[in-house]
Amino acid sequence: MNPHEPLRVAVIGTGRMGADHVRRIDRVISGARVTAVVDIDAGRAQALAADIEGCTAHTDPAAAMAAADVDAVVVASPGPAHEAALLTAFAHDLPVLCEKPLTPDAASALRLMEAEQALGHRRVQVGFMRRYDAEYVRLKALLESGQLGRPLMLHNRHRNVASPPFFTSSMLISDSVSHDVDATRWLLGHEISAVTVLRPTASAGAPEGLTDPQFVVLETDGGAISDVEIFVNCGFGYQVQAEVVCERGTARIGDGRALVTHMAGRWGGTITQDWTDRFAQAYDDEVQTWVDTTRRGEVTGPSTWDGYAAAAVCEAGVRALEDGGRVAVDLVEKPALYR
Amino acid sequence: MNPHEPLRVAVIGTGRMGADHVRRIDRVISGARVTAVVDIDAGRAQALAADIEGCTAHTDPAAAMAAADVDAVVVASPGPAHEAALLTAFAHDLPVLCEKPLTPDAASALRLMEAEQALGHRRVQVGFMRRYDAEYVRLKALLESGQLGRPLMLHNRHRNVASPPFFTSSMLISDSVSHDVDATRWLLGHEISAVTVLRPTASAGAPEGLTDPQFVVLETDGGAISDVEIFVNCGFGYQVQAEVVCERGTARIGDGRALVTHMAGRWGGTITQDWTDRFAQAYDDEVQTWVDTTRRGEVTGPSTWDGYAAAAVCEAGVRALEDGGRVAVDLVEKPALYR
Amino acid sequence: MNPHEPLRVAVIGTGRMGADHVRRIDRVISGARVTAVVDIDAGRAQALAADIEGCTAHTDPAAAMAAADVDAVVVASPGPAHEAALLTAFAHDLPVLCEKPLTPDAASALRLMEAEQALGHRRVQVGFMRRYDAEYVRLKALLESGQLGRPLMLHNRHRNVASPPFFTSSMLISDSVSHDVDATRWLLGHEISAVTVLRPTASAGAPEGLTDPQFVVLETDGGAISDVEIFVNCGFGYQVQAEVVCERGTARIGDGRALVTHMAGRWGGTITQDWTDRFAQAYDDEVQTWVDTTRRGEVTGPSTWDGYAAAAVCEAGVRALEDGGRVAVDLVEKPALYR
Amino acid sequence: MNPHEPLRVAVIGTGRMGADHVRRIDRVISGARVTAVVDIDAGRAQALAADIEGCTAHTDPAAAMAAADVDAVVVASPGPAHEAALLTAFAHDLPVLCEKPLTPDAASALRLMEAEQALGHRRVQVGFMRRYDAEYVRLKALLESGQLGRPLMLHNRHRNVASPPFFTSSMLISDSVSHDVDATRWLLGHEISAVTVLRPTASAGAPEGLTDPQFVVLETDGGAISDVEIFVNCGFGYQVQAEVVCERGTARIGDGRALVTHMAGRWGGTITQDWTDRFAQAYDDEVQTWVDTTRRGEVTGPSTWDGYAAAAVCEAGVRALEDGGRVAVDLVEKPALYR
Incomplete structure (x- = not known):
């Protein structure tokens, strides 16, 4: 070129x-x-x-x-x-x-x-x-600055207004949580070593038979815990939030509160309804x-390594969802090209 | 006793x-x-x-x-x-x-x-x-600590859901702004030397004939400007907010956002409807x-001196409201008992 | 009397x-x-x-x-x-x-x-x-109003600046998480049926040998999941936060942001350092x-039933911490006096 | 083309x-x-x-x-x-x-x-x-929706870390407040009919002889009051905020709080230091x-009409700064081309 x-x-x-x-x-x-x-x-x-x-x-x-x-x-x-x-x-x-x-x-x-x-x-x-979102980029930079000390826990919230008709329970892991898997790996610089999926009562707002929400616990090879609330029929908005808890402090992104109104006895603002707004x-x-x-x-x-790692973790996650309990993730050794 | x-x-x-x-x-x-x-x-x-x-x-x-x-x-x-x-x-x-x-x-x-x-x-x-409200007390303590430098401006917001039937335009000054007059004097440690009252278009939500809202500008003998938005028929809630602007920073109180909800496309919370809640x-x-x-x-x-000073400022304010323009405030010399 | x-x-x-x-x-x-x-x-x-x-x-x-x-x-x-x-x-x-x-x-x-x-x-x-804290009381009232639908998940954060010298790893459960156990039971109106305790890498800020932080997952007999981050040597402040996720919305308390300053390139405020401030x-x-x-x-x-239930859950939690894995909680049948 | x-x-x-x-x-x-x-x-x-x-x-x-x-x-x-x-x-x-x-x-x-x-x-x-900033655009759309009723007051804050060496007192009006003049005209859809400039004590952080901050009161032909705090040596950050007060509610933009940290006894975030960040x-x-x-x-x-109106208002503002008191703004009749 x-x-x-x-x-x-x-x-x-x-x-x-x-x-x-x-x-x-x-x-x-x-x-x-x-x-x-x-x-x-x-x-x-x-x-x-x-x-x-x-x-x-x-x-x-x-x-x-x-x-x-x-x-x-x-x-x-x-x-x-x-x-x-x-x-x-x-x-x-x-x-x-x-x-x-x-x-x-x-x-x-x-x-x-x-x-x-x-x-x-x-x-x-x-x-x-x-990885290109301004808030995630700032969070990553903050973690790398070392100001907060080592990251110990990461709390992720991932909510959609409603899921499309073809969505299955395992797609909550492979389509949605896959983003949080990558965000966890990238923010912490750790690989994920085990996955557990908890199933709260399904929401009345979810289609019949869909296990929604789910609460996913990721353990990393760096000793951190990353929990993900995935709720694809929350009804009220699209939200992606992350709070990292480090040895000396915490940092949180995703509140997205640019325009604040006060009217009719309430203060607040609108919630993005779609990822096209949030991540445009x-x-x-x-x-x-x-x-x-x-x-x-x-x-x-x-x-490609990151794509592979996400696929491997999501495979383990789907198994954890289906079988209950904790499923270990086994990755191949990382090739030199991706180090 | x-x-x-x-x-x-x-x-x-x-x-x-x-x-x-x-x-x-x-x-x-x-x-x-x-x-x-x-x-x-x-x-x-x-x-x-x-x-x-x-x-x-x-x-x-x-x-x-x-x-x-x-x-x-x-x-x-x-x-x-x-x-x-x-x-x-x-x-x-x-x-x-x-x-x-x-x-x-x-x-x-x-x-x-x-x-x-x-x-x-x-x-x-x-x-x-x-003067006994926890937020005002913290703001006063912060100002006295000197961390922010000298106060230069104070922005006050004072809003009520609706005024009682007997309320007159001058009572917005003498009954409502009198609180902001005292807050300005106390927070800044200045006396007020002049008052100007601006009259935006009256709200359609205010009773016929009531000059509501008003925008009051207080000048102090310490060279600060304190502006007060008084709006006694704002319809949506009771709010008392203060933002002080100092040489090296600002401080703001009165947002009162303890419980935050996300539902139906909106985030936010309720607004106190009455001073009995806000100041209980x-x-x-x-x-x-x-x-x-x-x-x-x-x-x-x-x-008693503080009561006198508030009365004198509010008298000047009512005159400013009625006549337009800036009205100077003349206080007697402060007696030794109150120094 | x-x-x-x-x-x-x-x-x-x-x-x-x-x-x-x-x-x-x-x-x-x-x-x-x-x-x-x-x-x-x-x-x-x-x-x-x-x-x-x-x-x-x-x-x-x-x-x-x-x-x-x-x-x-x-x-x-x-x-x-x-x-x-x-x-x-x-x-x-x-x-x-x-x-x-x-x-x-x-x-x-x-x-x-x-x-x-x-x-x-x-x-x-x-x-x-x-149960007497104004924010918890408002949250409870909101849940009971039914506006948000049924509660599905509860995310709790419980952080202390530093633990006293005599604090042991199991005391994070029995002394600290016991509050979140009661809050979960009271807010949701559910009993807790199982406990899992995850152990992220201990913070460098924690005393040698103390398992701090811990991440506790409570399952309830009403099908909800309540997770508790307990971190008693977070170093930066005392924080008790709760976010409940319901079928139609979420509600969050504990941000405590009454006085906001802007200075030296940063906005924000101080964090309470002690429960005596937060819960006075x-x-x-x-x-x-x-x-x-x-x-x-x-x-x-x-x-007394509430005291008993908390004790039973914390006993199970300490076992979960020590043995790893999920520990079921067995309560006696609730006596008529406490229904 | x-x-x-x-x-x-x-x-x-x-x-x-x-x-x-x-x-x-x-x-x-x-x-x-x-x-x-x-x-x-x-x-x-x-x-x-x-x-x-x-x-x-x-x-x-x-x-x-x-x-x-x-x-x-x-x-x-x-x-x-x-x-x-x-x-x-x-x-x-x-x-x-x-x-x-x-x-x-x-x-x-x-x-x-x-x-x-x-x-x-x-x-x-x-x-x-x-006019192209996402927050201003949302605020304008909200005002045009009529949800909040007619706008009555607009509070603007405009702060810079430090002014360049060549900055003069009148440039606070003509170079800085000119943006707020246009924002006021555009958001409210009013022309500005009078300007008053108040001069609080100059900040110790401002260069010798510079009248900084200033507090500018704009009156509009639609009966609204728009006040502008301009402070070009505030030292702590670059901030552009606007709060519009309408008959049925208020709306506020410019808090810019995407990444929130908790550490060392404080919660909060960084403040943009420059307009290149804020308005990129x-x-x-x-x-x-x-x-x-x-x-x-x-x-x-x-x-061109908007450019002309801003120039006319700023000319009046500079005169108000120099002479004290309120200066009326006289615009020519609006030509058909710009209606």
């Missing part, structure tokens, strides 16, 4: 998230343009491409990645399609921003790690966008960072 | 505030009992006395103060009756807790100061209860302090 | 808590006076009694309770002495305010329940003062309530 | 603000590129241009605006140079984003309004970036909006 030219990006998958990345690259951030969109629904890809100067529509990811005007790839297709798309990108040695989950299970994530190691250099940035800027910063580093020939951010 | 015996108190005036002081002395605080209640409405005084062992009912304050079993007096009758009641108390050399206003105008306050000086010692504690503890502490100091033969707290 | 006369109280134990109760009854609250103080250290009891008109000093609790001028008893001696003192009080049919813990173990608590049932009426109010008013209200109800011949508040 | 091609922008003035706009257009936002930079310091312009593909450097604004590859202009030169630059832009009918102040005085702003009216269409967006996103959104609307052939945002 010529670092003076815009990065030419193929976006694979044009569902809600993929279409949003197309809009972001086309109209919000700097230094990149969308030259190809891919969807198994040809009409959808064409409709999206029609609005963008010099953008072609495809139904086959491989065809898009083989095009001469593609420098880099955003993978936003469903999780089960990620492995094939990433292996094709590796075959063309293309840098990839891969939406989470990297893959739906630890075994396929391991295969991707091996393929990337065979290339000899990192190619993948996984879409754990909380984080997504913009994530993609801008990916574009900037890719144009400089670098790969940074959450790696 | 025998400091080992409870203080025997006559309460003059048994309206809302007087009756509340009777309850407070009888059932909440320590070291005092009510031995006489006085009201021009004989039935009301008798009904109150009937519930209290050893308490007599009167219609004449002088008779109550002449009784052998009265050590001290609480004056909670309407403001115009205060001067006569206090002079009678002075004649018996009885310590007095006098509800605000000390008197309705500066001239009568001056006469009381002269009478008290003739006694040669302080006898009066004026009921500016904010301040009143208890005020009266307990008065009982304790009186039993030790001491007089502390807001003095 | 004559409800028009002050309640005459014997205070047993004059350590920090007992002496504070003497001061409270003598100088703060209404309707009671201290007529006897008891301590095995005769000099200490005498010194305290000397300041109070009509108060005698004793070394034997039984002698004090036999005196003609004693209507009621406050037990503030060390926990192991409580059983004997309470049985003596029962023998005289005296109402008792008993500091927590009721007794140090479930077996002795059971014996006391039997003795009280033999009397045929309640005589004991246990000193779980959080709760103690006053607890004892005033006890005096008022006792004078009316009633017994309310936390019962 | 071809709306499918990036907007080609000339940036006039490459001081702190101009250079930041160059960076923003080149590396942050979408849809525009910098094709010319202009500065009287030729070396500075060349250094900036050297980093950007296809960007030329100039010392003469007119030469840059005459270039074939310039579609639009950002004016970020010193205020006195704005009139000439804008008239040149009008001569080429180029759309302009003009940093505030539009011009340093009302007379020159009037001349620009006449010139723009002669063109027959709006060409200028003035850089009042608060507002600037990005302002310029992105300008680029997007310009590519569509539209002009939105603060107009």
